[in-house]
Amino acid sequence: MESSLTIQHLIAIPLAPLIGSILAGFLGTRFLGNRIGRVASQSLTILGVALACVLSCWVLWQVQNGFYFNGPVYTWMKLGELSLEIGFLIDPLTAMMMVVVTFVSLMVHIYTIGYMAGEEGYNRFFAYISLFTFAMLMLVMSNNLLQLFFGWEAVGVVSYLLIGFYFDRPSAVFANMKAFIVNRVGDFGFILGIGLLLAATGSLNYSDIFAQNSTLATQVLPGTNWNLLTVICICLFIGAMGKSAQFPLHVWLPDSMEGPTPISALIHAATMVTAGIFMVARMSPLFELSDAALSFILVIGSITALFMGFLGIVQNDIKRVVAYSTLSQLGYMTVALGVSAYPIAIFHLMTHAFFKALLFLGAGSVILGMHHEQDMRKMGGLWKYMPLSCFMMLIGSLSLVGTPFFSGFYSKDSIIEAVSASHLTGSGFAYFAVMASVFVTALYSFRLYFYVFHGKERFGHEVHDAHHSDAHDEHTHHGLAPGQKPHESPWVVTLPLIALAIPSVLIGYYTIEPMLFGNFFGDSIFIDLSRHPAMEELVTEFHGPVAMAIHAFTSPVLALLLAGVLVAAIAYLWFTQLPEIIARIFAPVKKLLDNKYYLDDLNQWVFAKGALWIGGGLWKQGDQRWIDGFIVNGSALLVGRCSAVIRRLQSGYLYHYAFAMILGLAALLAWVIYSYLRINPFI
Secondary structure (H helix, E strand, C coil), X not given: CCCCCCHHHHHHHHHHHHHHHHHHHHHCCHHHCCCCCHHHHHHHHHHHHHHHHHHHHHHHHHHHCCCCEEEEEEEEEEECCEEEEEEEEECHHHHHHHHHHHHHHHHHHHHHHHHCCCCCCHHHHHHHHHHHHHHHXXXXXXXXXXXXXXXXXXXXXXXXXXXXXXXXXXXXXXXXXXXXXXXXXHHHHHHHHHHHHHHHHCCCEHHHHHHCHHHHHCCECCCCCCEHHHHHHHHHHHHHHHHCCCCCCCCHHHHHHHCCHHHHHHHHHHCHHHXXXXXXXXXXXXXXXXXXXXXXXXXXXXXXXXXXXHHHHHCCEHHHHHHHHHHHHHHHHHHHHHCCXXXXXXXXXXXXXXXXXHHHHHHHHHHHHCCCCCEHHHCCCHHXXXXXXXXXXXXXXXXXXXXXXXXXXXXXXXXHXXXXXXXXXXXXXXXXXXXXXXXXXXHHHHHHHHHHHCCCCCCCCCCCCCCCCCCCCCCCCCCCCCCCCCCCCCHHHHHHHHHHHHHHHHHHHHHHHHHHHCCCCCCCCXXXXXXXXXXXXXXXXXXXXXXXXXXXXXXXXXXXXXXXXXXXXXXXXXXXXXXXXHHHHCHHHHHHHHCHHHHHHHHHHHHHHHHHHHHHHHHHHHHHHHHHHXXXXXXXXXXXXXXXXXXXXXXXXXXXXXXXXXXXXXXXXXXXXXXXXXXXXXX
């Protein structure tokens, strides 16, 4: 069927936010004298993202009608037979990601008008988030690994700028450097995987690589007996571990809360952290042929889902609780990838994007209402002052914990069912982890909800906690003055909350059947059902979204969910001294959780100090000693010494030069005679 998707239509989607970013970034900042004001900057960027969102919806509609696109936009360079191109692959997987990214980004742009009002870097912030949207669109629309890597690194660079938006704060500078360094660790594995694919297949285009997947599965890595495809898949997934914050490369994400709250929603809900999940799903024709790589993914995702959830229980910063929730849910998506349930992973990515953006923006609304206070121990009883924000946060929490009929229920329950049907190595531990995470997720989610919106009011009370390591400087938290009360946020903040709450409730119900049990993804995702039959078993058990939700009332999953909510109510509503008693009884465990399993310290010593050690060694030994000392200064010293010797021969006396000429002629004559005698030895 001839495609109605043209390059002109498709290229407008990433270019629209890019143009808005350029205009706001150059004309709206000090760089060119701030020639346009705040209204123009916000309008241009919002218009660009809105246009991209509308066009993305049109593309999704076209794709569902069978119109695909796969081709180059332009050729960047040719190296022999290797062609390095910028190109687009538009299929159901890409189209769905485009809609999610642009819709959430549009909501964040609108929300930013209210949240960032009065900030000095207002126009710069809009330029950054529009540039981030462009980078993410280039990533998901790519049809080759070169463009994928460009988008991959571009979102990393812009996230560095966004996390360190308040560049005058040491904590923000530390956080963005931490994110940058940890992601470089993951990206090293990622580029190794890309290099191995290029060496083995001679191409960077997806279609060329996938056509050779069976051949790759039979090869070994030169010099070893390791399966080449397994090594490639694990290297690619290491890149996903950094970008999608999987254990142990997760340590950057909680600290990235130093950025403004809209960034938390944009980066940690629908865009950057889901890039790794998207990449593995896109590379499913490769991962499907390596059970070892899938088991590795399964175990890493299980550890992330469970152990990051535990950390959410002890956090007191409202944004960090939601951040650790993101880590846990990314673990769920990774578990789904590990059991070859790629459609379920993408389905959960979509539902999670809406309810997690809702939770982050809802947390931002609370922070605004509390005059930039983020410590939950200084809140309580906010439902009377912020009823709309309270209701929106309740919807987001109900979807997050997997309440039947909510969007999060359909995706999370599907992941649990897929894990239970899997027989891969590690699936037993994975099933335990995702089941335990149901209880843990309900506990920390409703701990936040009860702590913030119910119970007694704790405004204006100072909290001292020796174990609390998430302290911020005096510029971060302002808090309410004596006698002040919280207030509901303006409409420009609450309107995006309502827009995100609707899909958080409904989209799972209406899309589970086509996305998981229909032909929504077509051939954009490949599953070898003979080897990994988990999805096939789910098809036989699915009888519609209503029956699925009703069946949940008889499952142990709902019992664990209710148990988590009940424990949260007991500990944080009715017997509020209970958490302190439990913390004293289990003091070593509490200390371990407060210190985040000491993984931050390990990261500081291994990655940060290691990077400093390597950099210092390269600087002192490589740069100073060898380049400057040996090559540059050494060559100058050698020339100087040679010149000093040669200078002695330049006496200025004519008879010295005549004598040197006679010696030269004698030597030349001797060489000629010697050469002649060698040629004619009998003369």
